[in-house]
Every structure is written in structure tokens, then in C-alpha cells.
Amino acid sequence: MMMKKTRPSFRLPRAWVPYLLLSPFLALFSIFGLFPLLFSLWMAFQSWEPTAGLEAMRFTGLENFIFVLGDAWFWKALGNTLWLAVFSGLPQHLVALPLAVFINRAFGRHGHSVAAAYFLPYITSTVAIAMMFTSLLSTDYGLINALLKWAFGMEAINWLWQPQTLKPAVAMVVFWRYVGFNLVLYLAALQTIPRELYQAAKLDGAGSWSCFRYITLPALKPMMLFGITLSIIGGMQLFEEPFILTNGRGGPDQAAMTVAIYVYRLAFDFSDFGAANAISWLLFALLATMTWLTNRAFKDRKP
């Protein structure tokens, strides 16, 4: 009788399996995430003429950082960024939170359908939005000036060519775009709060404000931390809206030149990759600090 020969099968040690399964992600992350990050850190300490190839890099130590910290344009860009982050970010939450409470109360479980309308700007192309607002904000032919004239008899405002009006115009566009995103976050969090809590509070004689103050707000705290952290990160990295509204130049008196726009211009318009990378890392440090402070502010305090 012939015995069927069995081949010894190759078996992967069990302990390797997780690493094998993770390896595609790790490989992609190393190539597209980690390497650019480390290369950027490397470049922050170099002086480089990019068109001459990698061998043209020259180590300059902290020179780029020293230059950036003494660069008036960097501080101006940082000031613009902080202004826009506050005046576009803060209203997003101040409007989204009560709006979410209202939609939750008025529409209950169907609130998401209503929120979708507010969410629409978030998923629309930034370029399309910025182009649309460029037309709306046109001095002579824009709808916004036409409405202001019709309603209040106001003179036409040159929104995009005056530093005093450019910043609020950009903040308005950013607010309009992201308020729906925060609304959806808050609505999702609201719908996880057990209704029994409200019923019990009402039985104890609590009014609407007390319910909001002692049930809704504490329950929303984790989502508020998440939403505000995202707003801080997004605000400090603001790029597309001011870039398109100002034709990529930052506007009159560079009033809407954010740090991200300045980084882009330094690298690709002014060929100063070293300084651009130094700013990127300074921005990273600032963002990390702000995020940490936000976490501290939201941390539960022991009585």
C-alpha cells in the first residue's frame, strides 16, 4: 500500500501573527508618515537650495529657528492665525452647542436628518466654498453687499482688500464651514444621554436651565474636549480658505496670512525650506502645548 506523502507545512510562529497583520500599516506609515516627519525635522537644521538636489543640503544648526524667531512675518502670521482660530473657532461651539440641544429637543432621534443640512458645507470642496464666497463678497457685484445695502442702506464694503474686513470675512467662511461638524458631534453626544435622567430631574422639580446645567453640560464634557481640541488643531493649521480667498498671497497687508500659508510660501515661493520646516516644528510645539492646556482645563477637579 502506498503511503501518501505529506509535505511539511510552513507554520508562522503564533507570536508573529499580530506583527504580520500590522505590517502593511506599519510599512505605509513608515513611508508616508514617519519618514516625511523625520525628514522635515532634519531639514529644519539645514540650509538647502532644493533645485540642486539633496547633496546641496548644508547643516546650519539652530540658525533656521533663530531666524524664524526673529522674523517679523512669522509673528504676524502667528498673530493672524490665533485671531482667526479664536474668531472662527469660538463661535462654532457657541452656536453649535445650543443649536444641537434645540435640534435634539425638537426633532429627537430624527435630529441627524436636520443636522445633515448644517453638515453639508463640511463635506463640500473647500475650493468650491472659497470660490463661492469670493463671489458673494465681491465689492460691486456681491450678494452680501447687496443685502447690506438693501437692509441697512450701507455703502459697499471691500471685504477682501481691507485688512480690517478681510480677517472677519475669512473667519465667517471658516465658521460657516465647520459649525455643522461640531453640531453633529454635539448631537451624537446628546443622544447618548439617558432620557431617564431628565425625567427624574423633572420629577424633582428641575427646570430646563437646571437640566442643561447639571445633566447636559457634564455629559457633553468629553465631546466638548474633543471638539475644541479639533478646532484648536484645525484653527492653528488653517490654510485653504484664506489661501483661496486671497489668491494665495495672504491679502492686503498680509492680514490673512496664516502660519500654514507662510510655511507654504517660504518653501515653494521663496525656496527657503529650512525656515519653513523650522516653523512647522515650532507650530507643532505650540499645538502640543495648547492641546495639553485644553486637556488640563477640562480635567475633572477633585473636591
Place this chain on the structure above:
Amino acid sequence: MTRDKSPDTRRRQLLAAAALAPLAHSAPAQSEPPRLVVAAFPLLDQVIKQALPAWSQAHGGVQVEVISRQYDDHHTAMTTALSSASASHLPDVIALETMYMGRFSLGAGLQDLSVPPYLAEGLRERFVPFAFEQARNREGAVVAIPADIGPGSMFYRADVLERAGLGLKDLSESWEAYVQAGVQIKARTGAYLLAHARYLKDIVLFSSTPAGQSIYFDAQGRPSISSPLFQRAFELAQKVRRLGLDAIVDTWRNDWSEHLRRGKLATELSGAWMASQMAKSVAPNTHGLWRAAQLPGGSFGGWGGSYYAIPRRSDPSRKALAWSLIQHLTLSRELQLSAFKNQDAFPALLSAQDDPFFDEPVDFLGGQRARQLWRDAARRIPARPLHRQNKFAEEVVNGELDNVLIYGKSIPKALADAQALLVHRATR
């Protein structure tokens, strides 16, 4: 005879075939003609594609791939490509727009075309002088060949001028007369003189800087923006703003084109190509109402244009072919004329400018023989060396002009501050 194959055998054979496939493929490939890659931007890519069949046929069927990106994306991609250590990421021929020439030509990424076997210096007499001279690197070597140019022209609304009771002479005698005419135009027709005061500052600087001198830097590369020319350009821009003669709009924005369509802009200072842009897309309804003239004050300047270059580190085995293609694209009279007729690419090649097409009337400009005017301008535009920091210098100067126009900063102080900032940056 056939033999049954076990699954294992079949799998091994398939694996072996897959492993050997690249080698098997490369053997016959050696006899195949090489492929060239050309990186370009819109409209120029059409010119290249049009030229390829004839060139490819004359070179044994060489295949050419044209990679096209939008202007800014293209130049950003080229910066990245030139920074790469590997020749495999580099195109064989790259197109460059005039605005970006300083950054590329004064870097070290482009092939010196003055040396053998290129000997581009010998082609100098065949092109309009300014275009050829602007393609030199820091050592004065030619690193790119011009394809098309944008001779500066003043487009004006003949009907608006007539309603204002003015003639062309009132508008074009000098820059000061141009601004003065703007006052009459605004008062009598309500139309603005031009889109933005910043553009007046630019064109006065571009067209009045003496030949052989860079706009923002002296011969030693030091910032030089405290000259009387800057003072004059700033004063003119300030006057335009104070008198409300500029519409304060950005070119290519919706409100700018709407102004053009409605006759709210009396003049548009731009390259010759603007006539067809207006005719085809920006303001076709103004057909016959515009005219072209030389820039005021007998000044001449260029707006845009294209060059071809070979990356220094591209594959050496294909450089000869790349150079041949560049020569075809820039030295073929027929091709240059065809590009002018179809894509409004005004030829940099002098021999292409003698065609009867230049004497034909331009419908959009009311039958004016404007091409003769632009040809004259093209030959008189002075060559002005570029500087690697040109774009930054322009940004600094624009920022200070904003301070003058918006906050009323004094012009001498604005220029001194711009000079100080540039000195701080120029050595980086």
C-alpha cells in the same frame, strides 16, 4: 507530447515566470526607442503635443509622454523633482513659466546649455533679446530656451476714452499723463482707470528699470529699492488710490472680469495674450470696443512667457534627444506660428515674427493691426537679470505699498523698511 502538471509544479513555474518577466521584458526593450518625458502646464502642453508626431517620426518613433499640471502645481512638482537624488524621478524636458524662471535658472538644477554638445549661445541671435538673456544662471550660462513671450501692452476701451473726450495721446504720453487721464475718465464716465494701484506700481517698475539691471537687486545681488524709480512708482500708485481711480480688484477674479464686461475698467495693462483671453472667455461681449497701444511713457515690459530646460541630473543617455526636442519646439518657425495662431503663444523666435499673419487685423481690437505693435514691443523690451529672491522682494515691496495705500505710511519710510527687511533676508 503533453505532460500533466501537478498544482505545485504549475505554481513554481508561474512564480519563475513572474520572477523572470522583467528580464524577459528588458531584452527586446533594448532595441526599442527610448521614451522621453516632458513636464508642462496647460496650453503649452497642447503646443508640445501638436509638435510631437513630426518630431517623433524623424527620430525613429521615439515615444514622448507629456505630463501636464496646473501652473503652480507644475512648478512645485518640478522643485520636488529637481531635489530628488534619483534621475528616474526627473522628466527629460521641463517647461518653465517666466514668473518662476528666477527660482529655477538661478538654482543649480538645470543643465548648462552653453557647453557642448548644446552650444546654445549660438542661438542667441535667433530670439528676442530679453527672453534669451533672462534664461541665464548666476555664471551667465544659458540654462533654458525661450518658446513664447508676452509683450506688454496697454489695452484701452476706445468708447470710454471717446466718452471722456480724450485721445490715446492723453493716456499714453507718460505715466503721469496716464493717471491724469484717469481722473477725466472717472469724472466723465464713472469707469475706473485700472484694476489695482499695485499693478501700476509693478508695471512702472518693470518697464522703467534700465536694461541690464535687476528690479530689486543691484549687480552684486544686494537689495536696491530706495531708488527714485521706486519712489515714483509708489507715488503714482498712491495718487491713483487717493483719487479713487483703481477698482481695487484682483486680476482673474470674478469682479475683475465683471468690470471688464461692463466697461467699468478703462484700461488693462497686460501681455499681448490678454486680447484673446478677453475675446474668448473674460469679456467676449466687448468685441470691437478695445484697442491696444504701447505702454505709457514709451516703456516696454514683458508679461509671462515659457521656456524649456533640461534637468541637470536627468538620464544622460536621453539628454541628446531632449535637446533635439527642445530645438524642434523653439526653433521651428512653422510650429511657433501655429502655436501663436492656435494658443496665442507669441513667438520668441524672431524668424516667426516676419510672417504676414502679424500684419492681419485683429477682430476683437476693432480690426487694429495690433500684432505689429506687439512685435515692435517684443524687440524693445530690455533684458533685466533675475534674482533668486525676486518673488520674495516683490512680496516685501507689495506689503509696504499696502502700508502706504491703506495706513498712509510715508513712502520714504515704507521703502526704507522694505530695504531693511530685504537686507535681512537676501543673504539666506
